[in-house]
Structure formats: structure tokens, C-alpha cells
Amino acid sequence: MAFNRPDSNRRDHFTDAVFPSPFHARQNAHNQMRVWSRWSDYLSVPAYWCAEMEYFAGRNTCGVFDLTPMVKHRISGPDALPYMQRLMTRDVSKIKPGRVGYSVWCDDNGQVIDDGTIFHLEEGVYRICSQEHQIDWFLTNRLGFDVTVTEETHDVASLALQGPTSCAVLKDMGLGGIEQLTPFGMAWFDFEGTRLMVSRNGYTGDLGYELWIDPEHAEALWDRLFDAGEVRGIRAMGSDALDMLRIEAGFILAGQDFLPAMEAVRAGHTRSPFELGLAWLVHFDKGVFNGRAALLEEKEKGSRYRLVKLDIDGNKPARDSFVFTKDEKYAGTVTSAMWSPSAKASIALASLEMPHGEPGEELLVEIYYRRELKWNRVMAPARVVKDVFWDPPRRRQTPPADF
Amino acid sequence: MSRKYDAIVIGAGHNGLTNAAYLAKAGLKVLMVEKNEWIGGATVSLPMYKDWKYSNCSYVCSLLRPEVYRSLNLAKYGLQVVPYGGSVTISQTGDIIGNYVDPDVTRREVARHSPRDADAEVRYGRDIMRQCRFIRKFLLRTAPDPTSFKPRDLFEMLHLYKETMKLGEDVIYDTMRFYTMSISDFLDEYFESPLLKAAHAGSGIIGSALGVMSPGTAYVLLHHAMGDVDGNAGAWGFARGGMGAIAGAMHDCFTDHGGETVAGSPVHRIVVKNGRVTGVALENGDEYLADVVVSNMTFPRTFLECMDEKDLDAAFLKKVRNFKIRGSSGKLNIALDGLPDFPALRGNPELMHADMHLIDSIERLERAYDDWKNGIWSQDPYIDMLIPSLTDPTMTPPGKHFMSVFVQYVPPKVNGQDWTDEQVQAFGQTVINQIDEYAPGFKDLILHAEIRTPRELEDEVGLTEGNIFQGELTMDQLLFNRPIPGYHQYRGPVRGLWMCGSSTHPGGGVMSAPGANAAREILADLRKPNTVPEGWLDD
Numbered sequence: 001m002a003f004n005r006p007d008s009n010r011r012d013h014f015t016d017a018v019f020p021s022p023f024h025a026r027q028n029a030h031n032q033m034r035v036w037s038r039w040s041d042y043l044s045v046p047a048y049w050c051a052e053m054e055y056f057a058g059r060n061t062c063g064v065f066d067l068t069p070m071v072k073h074r075i076s077g078p079d080a081l082p083y084m085q086r087l088m089t090r091d092v093s094k095i096k097p098g099r100v101g102y103s104v105w106c107d108d109n110g111q112v113i114d115d116g117t118i119f120h121l122e123e124g125v126y127r128i129c130s131q132e133h134q135i136d137w138f139l140t141n142r143l144g145f146d147v148t149v150t151e152e153t154h155d156v157a158s159l160a161l162q163g164p165t166s167c168a169v170l171k172d173m174g175l176g177g178i179e180q181l182t183p184f185g186m187a188w189f190d191f192e193g194t195r196l197m198v199s200r201n202g203y204t205g206d207l208g209y210e211l212w213i214d215p216e217h218a219e220a221l222w223d224r225l226f227d228a229g230e231v232r233g234i235r236a237m238g239s240d241a242l243d244m245l246r247i248e249a250g251f252i253l254a255g256q257d258f259l260p261a262m263e264a265v266r267a268g269h270t271r272s273p274f275e276l277g278l279a280w281l282v283h284f285d286k287g288v289f290n291g292r293a294a295l296l297e298e299k300e301k302g303s304r305y306r307l308v309k310l311d312i313d314g315n316k317p318a319r320d321s322f323v324f325t326k327d328e329k330y331a332g333t334v335t336s337a338m339w340s341p342s343a344k345a346s347i348a349l350a351s352l353e354m355p356h357g358e359p360g361e362e363l364l365v366e367i368y369y370r371r372e373l374k375w376n377r378v379m380a381p382a383r384v385v386k387d388v389f390w391d392p393p394r395r396r397q398t399p400p401a402d403f
Numbered sequence: 404m405s406r407k408y409d410a411i412v413i414g415a416g417h418n419g420l421t422n423a424a425y426l427a428k429a430g431l432k433v434l435m436v437e438k439n440e441w442i443g444g445a446t447v448s449l450p451m452y453k454d455w456k457y458s459n460c461s462y463v464c465s466l467l468r469p470e471v472y473r474s475l476n477l478a479k480y481g482l483q484v485v486p487y488g489g490s491v492t493i494s495q496t497g498d499i500i501g502n503y504v505d506p507d508v509t510r511r512e513v514a515r516h517s518p519r520d521a522d523a524e525v526r527y528g529r530d531i532m533r534q535c536r537f538i539r540k541f542l543l544r545t546a547p548d549p550t551s552f553k554p555r556d557l558f559e560m561l562h563l564y565k566e567t568m569k570l571g572e573d574v575i576y577d578t579m580r581f582y583t584m585s586i587s588d589f590l591d592e593y594f595e596s597p598l599l600k601a602a603h604a605g606s607g608i609i610g611s612a613l614g615v616m617s618p619g620t621a622y623v624l625l626h627h628a629m630g631d632v633d634g635n636a637g638a639w640g641f642a643r644g645g646m647g648a649i650a651g652a653m654h655d656c657f658t659d660h661g662g663e664t665v666a667g668s669p670v671h672r673i674v675v676k677n678g679r680v681t682g683v684a685l686e687n688g689d690e691y692l693a694d695v696v697v698s699n700m701t702f703p704r705t706f707l708e709c710m711d712e713k714d715l716d717a718a719f720l721k722k723v724r725n726f727k728i729r730g731s732s733g734k735l736n737i738a739l740d741g742l743p744d745f746p747a748l749r750g751n752p753e754l755m756h757a758d759m760h761l762i763d764s765i766e767r768l769e770r771a772y773d774d775w776k777n778g779i780w781s782q783d784p785y786i787d788m789l790i791p792s793l794t795d796p797t798m799t800p801p802g803k804h805f806m807s808v809f810v811q812y813v814p815p816k817v818n819g820q821d822w823t824d825e826q827v828q829a830f831g832q833t834v835i836n837q838i839d840e841y842a843p844g845f846k847d848l849i850l851h852a853e854i855r856t857p858r859e860l861e862d863e864v865g866l867t868e869g870n871i872f873q874g875e876l877t878m879d880q881l882l883f884n885r886p887i888p889g890y891h892q893y894r895g896p897v898r899g900l901w902m903c904g905s906s907t908h909p910g911g912g913v914m915s916a917p918g919a920n921a922a923r924e925i926l927a928d929l930r931k932p933n934t935v936p937e938g939w940l941d942d
Contacts, residue, residue, distance in 0.1 A: 033505075050504045052486065053486070053488060056486065059485075060483065060643060060794070060796070165796050172801075232796055313940075316941075341633045343478045344469065344473050344484075371942070
């Protein structure tokens with residue numbers, strides 16, 4: 001099916017403020033609430049029917065989320081690896097062909113520009129998925145390297161299939177051997193005359209896959225998935241549910257848990273990888289990369305902030321809350337918060353000023369909540385916790401069980 | 404293995420496990436003894452057909468105190484409670500009244516039957532929520548002794564008084580009426596649609612040997628409405644993997660804190676020497692010593708079957724005998740070869756996931772109760788059934804299903820005589836025929852059916868007369884009257900003997916409040932640090 005593409009070469013592009021995704025017809029059929037939100041150039045669905053039910057599909061059966069609006073770039077050429085090494089803080093040489101890796105990239109000051117997923121599609125060819133548009137920065141980084149950088153956001157349709165029955169659904173769909181795919185692995189399948197790429201990763205902290213296909217086959221992919229998944233509780237999942245899933249998994253979101261460095265007006269409003277709890281993504285021993293000197297200095301002198309996970313007493317979500325020490329001195333702010341239906345706890349990600357945020361530290365979270373139009377305030381005791389709130393063993397098992 | 408413990412808990416149902424877990428968490432050396440080879444009591448998933456998972460007794464979860472869930476870290480021990488969407492009542496004419504996840508869809512559904520009732524639902528929901536907010540404060544809290552002048556009891560009475568006064572004059576009057584009304588009279592004050600009234604009335608009789616027209620059933624409805632799933636008041640969910648997953652997580656928590664379990668032999672005697680408890684003797688001859696013995700068995704079973712009557716006062720024994728604990732419910736657990744086809748629900752997959760009721764009217768519910776009074780199972784029973792395998796992928800292979808069918812009314816004895824195997828089968832057939840009328844071809848899908856009458860509930864689980872709440876939930880047996888006045892603070896009549904089952908405040912359901920409250924009292928008596936949450940902060 002031909003569909004309207006967000007095409008900046010079109011002079012009259014403004015006549016469409018937002019575009020349907022290649023899955024739009026199917027999303028529309030599932031979208032009982034008829035509410036649409038937008039994600040960059042595309043229409044997106046906040047909740048098809050009930051965000052909570054969709055959340056539970058992700059934890060109990062499986063949910064399908066349209067990832068197409070995710071910004072995608074392709075890096076290729078003889079210098080692709082050294083280029084990636086300069087761009088990324090992590091050692092990209094460890095991400096072998098056919099493997100996926102999470103990474104961040106920084107400016108010269110060691111401040112995070114964005115985070116994203118690197119797909120090593122074949123020797124010397126990478127796809128980078130990110131929340132923010134990056135073409136200027138990626139092209140800037142080309143200086144000195146023989147690489148081609150192209151944006152392919154609109155050329156690839158993709159779905160996330162996340163949840164405990166996701167592997168079984170793909171098996172039933174006829175993707176032979178999918179159960180042998182290890183976490184952060186990729187596999188290719190013939191699909192109705194085209195190539196379907198499946199990667200085992202996601203944004204939910206659970207067993208899950210991402211499916212990548214050309215837009216012309218998008219609807220067929222959706223249909224085959226739902227046919228196979230019907231008896232395994234498959235459900236279309238909106239962005240509200242996905243946000244719940246990612247907070248439980250402790251995954252950060254650009255523009256929510258950190259401010260992309262390219263957008264920051266005010267000093268001190270950006271964050272380094274260390275300040276986001278991502279020290280494991282910084283590899284100083286791999287040679288030069290953007291921000292290396294600044295990060296080395298930070299490592300020596302100490303960071304300004306720490307992103308932590310909070311376990312908060314009571315059941316009131318601590319959205320946009322201030323965090324205080326036990327003697328009510330300012331310690332930081334909550335960046336993401338929710339009632340966790342799986343951990344059965346009020347949880348939050350919070351950015352605290354150093355030295356706060358050691359695991360086990362007792363804090364207070366100032367929560368405002370409304371009951372029958374009346375606002376109330378509670379200073380809820382909270383603890384800094386080390387482990388993520390949801391981390392089932394099936395996330396790492398190969399082959400995964402059917403549920 | 405050492406035979407001397409700080410505490411012995413009898414009965415590995417969810418309240419016993421809750422109690423034992425809190426005691427172990429406080430550092431006590433705790434032994435759990437269980438008569439069956441398996442743990443869980445009525446919170447259990449026993450394999451009956453292949454390796455399919457059943458919820459053999461209790462089948463849905465809402466009352467489980469969130470404070471217990473969290474403080475025992477049950478999520479860490481693998482428990483997942485997954486809400487299911489709504490409910491539906493199907494009439495014999497094929498009409499339905501659905502309660503959907505979306506409130507506006509539900510309003511229009513009710514308006515289809517009565518536009519007035521759709522509005523009245525708002526008022527009804529408000530009034531029920533007022534009662535829920537009131538009662539929730541007293542669930543994880545020991546009931547005060549109204550006759551005591553101990554500072555603690557005076558304080559608790561004052562607390563009760565203050566909370567009551569907070570309701571405001573009108574609501575206090577409503578509350579006093581509410582606790583003594585029949586569900587039928589209560590619903591008449593709001594609604595006109597017979598089907599809607601029947602849809603609401605079911606919650607007023609589930610587990611109760613009372614009819615919809617019997618005083619006191621309005622409270623039983625509240626008992627089913629006061630829970631929540633993730634803060635959604637009145638919502639119910641499935642424990643992923645069946646209800647046994649709840650007991651399993653609790654038992655893992657207990658074991659993790661050093662608790663030990665002996666399963667497979669019933670208690671022969673709770674041993675008493677010189678007016679105080681010294682331990683338990685099992686039927687297999689093993690004896691274990693402890694100064695604290697906690698019974699999660701029913702009130703009558705504890706004192707009439709597991710103690711020497713000579714160790715107890717006559718007047719006390721008489722009150723035990725008079726405790727109202729009448730069986731009224733049965734259950735079928737059915738393995739199905741495919742999804743049943745309910746013509747009334749065609750094209751409505753959401754309601755297939757929901758709690759399905761087969762009933763038309765208040766009158767039909769009352770007729771079902773008449774049979775119980777006459778000593779037979781309802782020939783036209785009230786059925787509350789669910790297909791959890793539509794929500795929970797762990798229960799059956801894809802496309803196959805497990806169906807949980809709860810039935811009112813089923814008497815503890817048939818015409819005064821013990822149930823025979825033939826009668827049990829006949830009861831099962833009555834229920835299957837009933838469902839088949841609403842879902843033609845249903846019978847042909849049945850691969851296996853476990854039929855449970857009060858006889859099975861008593862013989863297997865130990866629930867006296869098969870009463871699922873360990874005692875009727877009426878005002879004469881609630882709060883400081885539960886199980887009987889003077890013994891409502893979990894202490895038994897013999898020193899060192901405690902009660903922690905649903906026979907105690909605040910009663911039945913997979914709530915864990917009795918077990919938790921009893922643990923708090925025991926730890927206070929032993930002057931140990933409290934490990935048990937108290938009260939209700941999450942307004």
C-alpha cells in the first residue's frame with residue numbers, strides 16, 4: 001500500500017502536519033478509544049483501549065508497539081567502525097555483526113546528546129536508532145572518516161513485540177529457530193517476498209523482540225503477528241503502556257530523564273553518562289571519542305548528579321516531585337514515576353545532587369496528589385535501591401519458555 | 404531437626420503463611436505444619452488434568468492487602484496479579500448487562516436497560532466507596548475490645564469513634580442501615596432494572612449461607628467490593644499461574660526468612676500443660692514444642708477437633724459449637740478443549756475475559772437459596788464463572804481453556820445426610836447443564852471436571868462445613884464479635900494459643916489481614932520488634 005510519507009522535499013509538506021505510520025490502517029482498527037497522539041512526524045496511539053490492560057499484555061502475554069517513528073540512521077563505508085568509535089562512548093568493536101548494543105553519545109563536554117540502539121547489520125554497516133534527530137551531528141562526525149551517513153527513518157517500518165509469550169508467537173508465525181536467538185542478537189527471515197529482520201531487544205526489560213521490515217509489507221507483518229498471537233494473548237500496545245514498562249525496567253527517556261545536550265540552554269541542565277548511571281557504557285581504553293577528556297576529568301573529580309531508582313512508601317505516584325533528605329534539605333527531583341503494578345510499589349527515577357543517592361539512602365519525596373478536587377501533600381519516605389524494579393530471568397533465557 | 408521452636412503455625416493456607424512469614428521475618432524460629440502434602444489451603448493450584456494449572460478453590464484476587472503484598476515482597480518471590488476486565492451477567496433470554504473497563508461504555512450498557520439506573524450507578528458507586536473507605540481502615544488493625552479499660556483498647560475505641568464521626572451524620576445513618584440490610588433491599592433503593600439488580604446482588608451472597616433477601620447480605624457485598632488491584636477500587640485480578648502462586652510466593656518468603664515446613668500429617672492435638680500451650684502432636688506421632696502455637700484452622704476445627712475438650716471451659720466450648728459456619732458454595736474446575744460459544748457474547752471478546760454470571764433476577768437468586776434451606780443444592784443455581792486461561796497463558800496450552808465455576812447454593816449435607824459420590828456427580832451435572840443452556844455444545848468441550856461440594860472443601864482443605872469464609876460474615880460475627888466476643892484479638896482461651904485464620908477479624912477472602920494482625924499481636928506479646936504493617940495510609 002502506498003502511504004503518505006513525511007517527505008521534506010515536498011514543497012507543500014505543511015499541508016500534512018503529521019503522517020500515518022505504515023501500520024496506520026491496523027492501528028486504526030484496534031484503536032477503540034479513537035485518540036491519537038503524535039510522535040515526531042507520525043501519528044501514534046497513547047492507548048488503544050486501556051493503558052493498564054496493555055501494560056499487562058507486556059508483562060503477562062505480549063504487546064505490539066509501533067516503533068516506526070523512531071529516528072533511524074545508517075552508517076556504512078570502510079571507516080564505519082572507527083567512525084562509530086569516535087561517536088559513541090562505548091567500545092563498538094564489541095558489537096559484532098548480527099548483534100545489537102545500547103549506547104549513548106556525547107558532546108565534547110561529555111554531556112549526553114542522546115541514547116539509542118546500535119544494530120550491527122553486517123560487517124561495516126550499522127543502524128543507529130534514537131529518539132532525537134541526529135543527522136547534523138552524525139555528519140559532523142564524519143570528518144576524517146570514509147563513511148556514508150543516511151537517515152532511513154521513513155524507509156523502515158518496525159514493531160516491538162514485547163512480553164512473555166512473544167517468542168512463542170514468533171515461532172507460531174513460522175520464524176523457525178527464533179527461539180535460538182540470544183538477547184541482543186539479530187536474525188533475518190524471508191517474509192512474503194521480502195526480508196524481515198528480528199532483533200531480540202526492547203524497551204520493557206522483559207522478553208521481547210523488535211521486527212523490521214520495508215513499509216510496503218508493514219500491514220502483512222501486523223496481520224501475521226496478530227493471527228499467530230490470538231491464542232497467546234497478543235494486544236496492540238500504546239505509548240502510555242510502554243512508558244510504564246520502561247520505568248519499571250529502569251530505562252531512561254530523552255527529554256524526560258535527561259535533557260539532550262544539543263537543546264540545553266541553561267548551564268548544569270545536561271547530564272554525563274556517569275550522571276545517568278551509565279558508567280558501564282563508557283570505555284576509556286578504546287581510544288579517542290567525543291567527550292573522552294571531559295569524562296576522564298569527571299571520573300577523577302567526581303560527578304555533579306546521580307540518577308537513582310527510588311522505592312517510595314505509599315501508593316501515590318511521585319510525578320514531578322522534589323526529593324529531600326530526611327532533615328528536609330533539597331536533594332534533587334524525580335524525573336519519572338509511577339505505581340508499579342508488577343513490583344507493587346510506588347517507584348521513581350530521580351536525579352539527585354551528589355553526594356546523595358548511595359543505595360540504601362533514606363530520603364523524603366514531596367508528593368502532591370488530588371482527591372475529589374482537593375490537593376493534598378505528603379512527604380513520603382523513600383529509599384534508594386540498586387536493582388531495577390522488574391528483571392525476570394526469562395529476559396535472558398535462551399531458548400525462552402512459551403510464556 | 405530441632406523439635407523446639409519459638410512458634411508453630413498450623414495450616415499453610417494464605418493466612419497461616421502470612422502469619423508465619425511475619426514471625427520469621429521478626430527473627431523467630433517458626434515451624435509451619437500442614438495436614439496436606441501440598442501447601443496453600445484454599446489458595447491452591449493442584450494439577451488435575453495433565454500439567455494444566457487450576458485454581459482449585461479461591462479463584463480471583465482483590466482483597467489481598469497491598470501492604471502485605473509489599474512488605475512481604477511477594478513480587479520479588481514471583482507473584483504477579485493481573486487484572487481482568489469487568490463482568491457480565493447473562494439472562495436466560497440471552498440478554499446481557501456488561502460491566503466494561505471503559506466507564507462510558509458501561510454507562511450506555513446500563514442505560515440500555517434503564518436510563519435512570521445508569522445515573523443511579525454514580526450514586527451507588529459513591530455510597531459503596533464511602534463504606535469501603537471506612538472499612539479499609541480497620542482491616543489491618545486489631546479490633547478494639549469495647550469492654551476493656553486498657554489504654555490500648557480505649558485508644559482503639561476512640562479511633563473507631565473518630566473515624567465513624569468523620570463520615571458525617573447522613574453517612575453514619577446509612578452505615579448503620581447498610582450493615583444490617585439485605586442486598587435486595589439495598590439495591591431497591593437505587594435501581595429498577597431486574598437484571599442490573601441481579602448483577603449486583605451476586606456479590607452479596609457469594610460464600611454466604613444467606614439469601615439476597617436475608618438481612619446482612621449488603622455487608623457481604625461490601626466485603627467483595629473493598630479490595631482493589633493497583634489502586635483500582637473494586638477491581639479483581641488473577642494470580643498468574645493460578646491462586647497457588649500466592650501461597651507459593653508467601654511460602655518462599657517464609658522459607659527465605661528461615662522458616663521450616665512439615666507437610667503431610669494433620670495435627671492430632673494442640674498440647675496443653677498447666678493451662679498453657681506447649682506444642683503440637685501430629686497424627687503421624689511426631690511432636691514439636693513451642694510456647695506459641697498459632698492456628699490457621701477454622702474456629703470450630705481448632706477447638707473441637709484439635710484440642711482436648713477438658714482443656715477448655717464449657718461455656719467457651721458451647722460458643723464454639725454455636726459459631727455460624729455453614730457451607731453454601733460449590734465449585735467446578737473444568738478443563739476445556741476449546742473456547743465455549745456463548746451466543747449472548749458473540750463478537751464481545753472483552754466480556755469473555757470477564758467475570759460471567761448466569762442469573763436474571765433477585766427472585767431467581769432467592770429461589771436458589773430456598774433449595775439450600777430445603778437441604779439440597781440449587782436446582783437452578785447462581786453461577787459465577789471465569790475463563791482465566793484467556794488472560795493467563797501459563798494455565799493451559801494455547802486454544803485450550805480452564806474454567807472456574809463457582810456455584811451458590813450447595814449445602815454441607817444433603818437432606819441432613821452426608822454427600823454421596825453419586826450426589827456429588829449429580830450436582831456437577833446440574834451445573835454443567837445450566838452452563839450448556841447458555842453455551843450450547845459446552846458439554847462436548849469438557850476434558851476434565853473437578854467437582855467440589857462443601858464435603859470436599861472440608862475433607863481436603865479443612866474448612867468446617869465447607870464455609871469458604873471460615874465463618875459467616877454477619878454483624879454478630881464481625882469486628883469485635885469475630886469469632887466470638889472476648890476472643891477477637893487473636894488470643895485463644897489457653898495461654899500461648901493464637902488464632903490467625905479467616906474465622907478472626909476481618910474475615911474471609913484471600914486478604915491476609917487476619918494472619919498479619921495476629922502476627923502483630925504475637926510479636927507485641929513477645930516484645931519483639933513489629934514487622935507487620937498497620938492501618939491504611941493509602942487513601
